[in-house]
Structure formats: structure tokens, C-alpha cells
Amino acid sequence: MDAPLVKAALRGLSIEVPSWAYGNSGTRFKVFGQPGVPRDPFEKIADAAEVHRYTGAAPTVSLHLPWDEVDDYAELAAHAAERGVAIGVINSNTFQDDDYMLGSVCHPTAAVRRKAIDHLLECVDVMDATGSRDLKLWFADGLNYPGQDDLRARQDRLAEALDEVYARLGDEQRMILEYKFFEPAFYATDVPDWGTAYAHTLRLGPKAKVVVDTGHHAPGTNIEFIVAFLLREGRLGAFDFNSRFYADDDLIAGAADPFQLFRIMHEVAQGGGLDAGVNFMLDQCHNIEPKIPGQIRSVMNVQEATAKALLVDTDALRAAQAAGEVLGANAVLMDAYNTDVRPLLAELREEQGLEPDPMRAFADSGYAEKIALERVGGAQAGWGA
Numbered sequence: 001m002d003a004p005l006v007k008a009a010l011r012g013l014s015i016e017v018p019s020w021a022y023g024n025s026g027t028r029f030k031v032f033g034q035p036g037v038p039r040d041p042f043e044k045i046a047d048a049a050e051v052h053r054y055t056g057a058a059p060t061v062s063l064h065l066p067w068d069e070v071d072d073y074a075e076l077a078a079h080a081a082e083r084g085v086a087i088g089v090i091n092s093n094t095f096q097d098d099d100y101m102l103g104s105v106c107h108p109t110a111a112v113r114r115k116a117i118d119h120l121l122e123c124v125d126v127m128d129a130t131g132s133r134d135l136k137l138w139f140a141d142g143l144n145y146p147g148q149d150d151l152r153a154r155q156d157r158l159a160e161a162l163d164e165v166y167a168r169l170g171d172e173q174r175m176i177l178e179y180k181f182f183e184p185a186f187y188a189t190d191v192p193d194w195g196t197a198y199a200h201t202l203r204l205g206p207k208a209k210v211v212v213d214t215g216h217h218a219p220g221t222n223i224e225f226i227v228a229f230l231l232r233e234g235r236l237g238a239f240d241f242n243s244r245f246y247a248d249d250d251l252i253a254g255a256a257d258p259f260q261l262f263r264i265m266h267e268v269a270q271g272g273g274l275d276a277g278v279n280f281m282l283d284q285c286h287n288i289e290p291k292i293p294g295q296i297r298s299v300m301n302v303q304e305a306t307a308k309a310l311l312v313d314t315d316a317l318r319a320a321q322a323a324g325e326v327l328g329a330n331a332v333l334m335d336a337y338n339t340d341v342r343p344l345l346a347e348l349r350e351e352q353g354l355e356p357d358p359m360r361a362f363a364d365s366g367y368a369e370k371i372a373l374e375r376v377g378g379a380q381a382g383w384g385a
């Protein structure tokens with residue numbers, strides 16, 4: 001693809017930001033508070049709107065419930081619209097209540113399962129109010145010890161819960177199921193991998209899709225294969241982008257392994273995934289770096305990986321592949337990866353009436369200093385608060 005076509009495709013790339021990226025976060029050792037951190041969902045959306053203001057590529061914000069619970073979701077949606085953004089995916093939370101110690105929808109006790117399912121159904125009510133298309137389901141359910149519960153019975157309970165939520169979805173709504181092979185459970189999780197998620201979505205029907213969180217795989221997993229496969233089957237619903245070095249580190253997308261992000265975006269582009277209703281979201285926490293710039297940098301990293309993926313000379317690639325030219329085919333891919341796309345992206349931003357360097361533009365805006373002065377008193381939002 002040549003530069004004008006790459007720019008045209010990038011204009012259509014939206015990267016969703018998570019409301020929780022703007023709250024304080026940390027590790028089990030320490031949460032370091034930062035000045036100006038939002039105290040409610042309205043302030044989180046105001047910060048998210050800044051990311052869109054300077055990148056032009058982040059027009060939607062994911063909510064996490066109950067972290068972002070408000071009395072009036074229509075008011076929150078209107079607040080977002082006034083700032084030029086919209087509410088995106090609704091992320092359910094069935095992992096932070098005492099009742100969920102042994103699981104939520106897979107819990108051995110029916111009353112706990114009922115409570116968890118009711119929360120998921122309420123999330124769909126919120127989607128009706130916000131106009132959100134997607135309900136994201138991540139279950140912390142699992143076991144720490146062999147024999148602790150019946151692995152098969154837990155799958156039955158999971159299927160039952162998913163059936164009930166699926167039946168509640170409107171015509172235009174979807175549920176997207178996230179998998180994770182460990183944490184908080186360490187022996188077995190109830191949706192450990194893409195195969196399990198895929199099998200459940202297949203049984204449910206076309207409104208059920210799979211979420212690929214890049215931090216939820218064992219080291220060395222070929223994530224781009226999973227992406228290619230799910231896209232081919234029409235089941236890739238969303239990404240939770242982030243970087244990992246060791247565990248589910250939730251670091252800035254493309255920071256640990258920009259080449260992996262490129263390989264993923266290459267499969268997305270090849271599989272028609274830029275135009276298939278896939279939600280590209282960041283699922284990150286900025287523990288030690290400032291949060292709004294952390295999000296801006298992440299959006300830019302996804303844009304850069306996508307630009308490189310779009311620059312792949314697909315005709316040359318196909319020809320080399322068909323001729324069995326191993327090194328030739330690899331070289332086509334590497335040529336694209338090694339291209340410096342920053343000037344192209346700067347040009348695109350200028351064409352869109354934006355500053356060419358979003359990081360600098362935000363730093364110069366004085367917004368960070370302004371919120372640090374204004375947001376005094378009240379309780380700062382945090383991951384899980």
C-alpha cells in the first residue's frame with residue numbers, strides 16, 4: 001500500500017481508551033498517587049477526551065462497572081459527547097466482591113452465580129442507556145488447588161450464565177469473552193485460553209466474540225496466529241492492548257515488544273480486521289508514568305505498528321511466498337517493519353488539523369498543571385475503586 005492509502009486507512013483506525021487508565025494504580029506493594037487524578041467518571045472522561053484531542057484517534061472510552069457507576073448514564077454519555085468522545089465498551093466486574101472468593105458465574109453456590117449474572121444483565125441495561133455495542137466479560141473464576149472444585153461442572157455453570165446473558169442482548173449488541181491463563185487463580189482458570197472462549201462463542205451464536213488481551217498468554221505464545229484464526233472464523237471481537245515482560249504487566253502497548261504489535265497488526269490488516277467491527281482497546285495501568293501522556297504514547301504506538309503493517313508490499317509478499325522464497329518473503333515483512341513511519345503520521349495529523357507531535361502538544365497545553373490545581377479534595381479514583 002502506498003503512503004496516501006496508508007493514511008486513508010489510518011484515518012479510519014479508532015483506538016478505545018479505558019476509563020481506569022486515568023485512576024491511580026500500582027502493584028500489591030504500593031500505589032503511588034499522582035496529582036490531578038480524576039475523582040469520578042466525569043473527570044475520567046474529561047481526561048480521555050484530551051487523548052483524543054491530540055491524537056484524533058481515540059474517540060471512545062471503555063467503562064468498567066461498578067468502578068464507573070453513576071446515577072444517570074445518559075448524562076455521562078452527554079458529558080462525553082460535549083467533549084467530542086463517546087462511551088464505548090461496558091466492562092463487567094465480577095471479581096471484587098467478597099462473595100466472589102470462589103468464583104462468580106462458576107461458583108459452586110447458586111446464589112452467588114445469580115448475583116454475578118444479575119450484574120451482567122445490569123451491564124446490558126447500561127449499554128441500552130449509553131448506546132454501547134459491546135459487553136466485555138472477563139471472569140476471575142478459577143481454582144488454586146487441584147480438586148478444589150469440579151472443572152467440568154464449572155464449564156456447565158459458565159455456559160448457563162453465558163446463555164442467559166446472550167439471550168438478553170439486543171439485535172445490535174454483542175458480548176465479547178476474554179480469556180486469561182492465570183491470575184488471580186493459579187492452578188486453573190475457567191476461561192484460560194482462546195480455544196475455550198472460541199468454543200463458548202461458537203455455541204452461543206454470532207453475537208458472541210472473543211477478546212484478545214495481549215497480556216494474557218504464556219511467554220512465547222504466537223498471538224498473531226490466534227488473531228489470524230479468530231478473524232478467519234469471524235470471531236475476533238476486540239483487543240485489550242498492553243505490554244508484558246513477565247506477567248499481565250499492563251504496560252504501554254508496543255513498549256515491550258513493538259515487533260509483536262506489528263506482527264499482530266499485520267495479521268489484522270491481512271485478515272480484513274481493520275474493517276470488521278473489531279474494537280481496538282488499551283487495557284493498561286500507568287503506575288509510575290503520567291497517565292494522559294501514557295495513553296497518548298500508547299495510541300501512537302498502535303498507530304505506528306498499524307502504519308508499518310499497512311506498508312507491507314502484499315504483492316511482493318504473495319509472490320515470494322508462492323515461490324517458496326523464505327528469505328525474500330521475510331525481507332518484505334522486515335522492510336515494512338523497519339520503515340520509520342513517524343513522518344507519515346506527523347503528516348497525517350497535520351492534514352487532520354492536529355499538531356504533528358501529540359506528546360509535545362499535550363505537554364504545552366497546560367492541562368496537567370490545570371487539573372493538578374483544580375482537583376483538590378475528594379477521593380482520587382483508583383483501579384478497583
Ligand code: PSV
Nearest residue numbers: 020091138178213240248283
Ligand atoms: C484482567 O486482567 C483484565 O485484563 C480484564 O480485562 C479486566 O477487566 C481488566 O484487566 C481490568 O484492568
Ligand code: MN
Nearest residue numbers: 178213240283
Ligand atoms: Mn483485559
